[in-house]
Amino acid sequence: MQRGSDRLSRHRDDEMKHELQGLLRSGHPTRSEEWNDPEPTADDDPQVWGGPVVPGDEGASLEGVRLELARILGRTSFPAGPVELVRVLRRQNAPDALTEAVAGLPRKEHYANVQELARALTGTEGTP
Incomplete structure (x- = not known):
């Protein structure tokens, strides 16, 4: 018997394993309620899953x-050089590549x- 500070009982742990069994076997959500499934990405969504976005790269x-800049910098960083x-x-x-790209801009x-x-x-x- 395991003695520890587990939040869940052994029975609840077994119940959760049973709930996830279909997902683990099939590789896709098995819920009957479609509204509960995560929404797939759209064709026009920016590509952020391939690592950091770096200016000058193909994509x-x-x-x-x-x-990427808005996610990292926020609004409070502007106006700035x-x-x-x-x-x-x-x-x-x-990411270093993004930092180096900004460092390469004219200082003035x-x-x-x-x-x-x-x-x-x-x-x-473009127009401002």
Whole structure:
């Protein structure tokens, strides 16, 4: 008999294993209620599952770079120049490739928001 600080009883543990048995065997959700299943990704969703989005990579679109920067930097980092943004990226443990890309921007530039920074990193032009 196991003695420990388990939150669940042995009977509840066996019950949970039985509930997951269908999922483990089939490899897909086996619930009868479709609303309870996770929603699949859409075709136009940005690609974030393949690792960090890095400007200059093949699959790095403006939207993907903007999403990654917004996730890491937030709103409080702006307006700022590359030096301040690199400092925040390092503090937030951002991927090295993204930090190096921001560090390679001209030091005299200032960016008002994530959109301007993403445009500068991807080299795309557009209306502000």
